[in-house]
Amino acid sequence: MGLFNWKKNKAKKAEKEKEIEKDNLINDDINEQENVDIEEQQQLEQENISNEEHQSIEQEDISNEEQSLQDVNTDVIEEQVIEEDTNMEDQNDTPEEEKGKNKKGFFGKLVKGLTKTRNNILGSVDQVLNSFTKIDEDFYEELEEALIIADLGVNTAIKIMEDLKSKVKEQKIKDTAQVRELLMEELKQLMKNDGDIYDFTEKKSVVLVIGVNGVGKTTTIGKLAHQYKDNGKKVILAAADTFRAAAIDQLAEWSNRAGVELISQQENSDPGAVVFDAVQAAKARNSDILICDTAGRLHNKKNLMEELRKIFKIINREYSEAHKEVLLVLDSTTGQNALQQAKQFKDIADITGIVLTKLDGTAKGGIAIAIQTELNIPVKYIGVGEGIDDLQKFDSDDFVNALFDQ
Ligand SMILES: Nc1nc2c(ncn2[C@@H]2O[C@H](COP(=O)(O)OP(=O)(O)OP(=O)(O)O)[C@@H](O)[C@H]2O)c(=O)[nH]1
Secondary structure, X not given: OOHHHHHHHHHHHHHHHHXXXXXHHXXXXXXXXXXXXXXXXXXXXXXXXXXXXXXXXXXXXXHHHHHHHHHHXXXXXXXXXXXXXXXXXXXXXXXXXXXXXXXXXXXXXXHHHOHHHXXXXXXXXXHHHHHOOOOOXXXXXXXXXXHXXXXXXXXXXXXXXXXXXXXXXXXXXXXXXXXXXXXXHHHHHHHOOOHHHHHHHXXXXXXXXXXXXXXXXXXXXXXXXXXXXXXXXXXXXXXXXXXXXHHHXXXXXXXXXXXXXXXXXXXXXXXXXXXHHHHHHHHHOOOOEEEEEEOOOOOOHHHHHHHHHHXXXXXXXXXXXXXXEEEEEEEHHHXXXXXXXXXXXXXXXXXXXXXXXXXXXXXXXXXXXXXXHHHOOOEEEEEOOOOOXXXXXXXXXXXXXXXXXX
């Protein structure tokens, strides 16, 4: 294919992507409006539900919740048994050996968690690498296509290909097999984080956790609390998602599992009041890290912005000396939608880091590369399972090595 045609195709592709993005945003707006309408209607309907029905719904909710808590508890017991077994085996290890084993365990979990994504990305990338012997425009185009399909998105794929081409030229590479190495290097480079992005864990900090419903906010908070506590930090949790009693209960469950204190009030109480109490508690108990859950189900962007603004105001006024960290939690199984969500949240809050959850259950993990490249916000943590230990600091070298099965 001629260079001119190739460029024309690319321009068309970019245009198409823009259209899709526009459609998504418009759809989101429509959905938002529809959600408001539906919620208003539901509210009216709900008011009409008799008390009896109301109670039976609540009862059902409670038993569902109890069931899921039971499931979680079974997981915990199983995890503890495995942990105890491992501890028994590890008793005679030197600290260095232990470090090595931990690293291996971490990496093993990452490799396992990224299985579907690896099959997705590597499957298509390797297919291109193996089916071409010559590096030409057709090869580049197929490779770019493979990256787009693997959820890296058009913009990221174009950026990668541009860098890749100039490196191929610079290093006079002729063999497509060597392009694999270059691609790995390029991805590591793109996703590299500064070493100091976790400095907040060594300071007095307030970590505000934001994100829409169901992305894994509460689970992430539990995992973070466990991790920080394990590193000797005094942690307090604040249940500032006051919309549902179940959300508060769920956080209480995680605070028990992590063995940290929870500050909460009743359902529907003012989130600002919860944060106020939590800040006072953090100061009084000289805690290191205060992690605040927030609601993700406010009607629209304006409400959400207003709610977060109130919370920030309280933190800034009452705890100005604390470092403020804003972690946006995104569900990687939603692929490109997660990127769109991040763009919308970026307008609402000064996000300092991203937590990408559920990487273990998806083939769309390539979205981590797109998020890191397009948003310029570091992916700080990744969720690779539902257990309390299944949250890892993001390491670009490990991530790419696990992705490329190295
Ligand atoms: N496989 C997997 N599941 C996860 C991960 N993180 C969270 N989950 C699951 O995702 C589901 C939703 O998680 P929650 O923590 O309740 O999500 P949330 O954002 O707090 O949702 P709300 O409480 O409804 O606001 C739960 O079933 C979690 O176990 C992960 O990294 N991997």
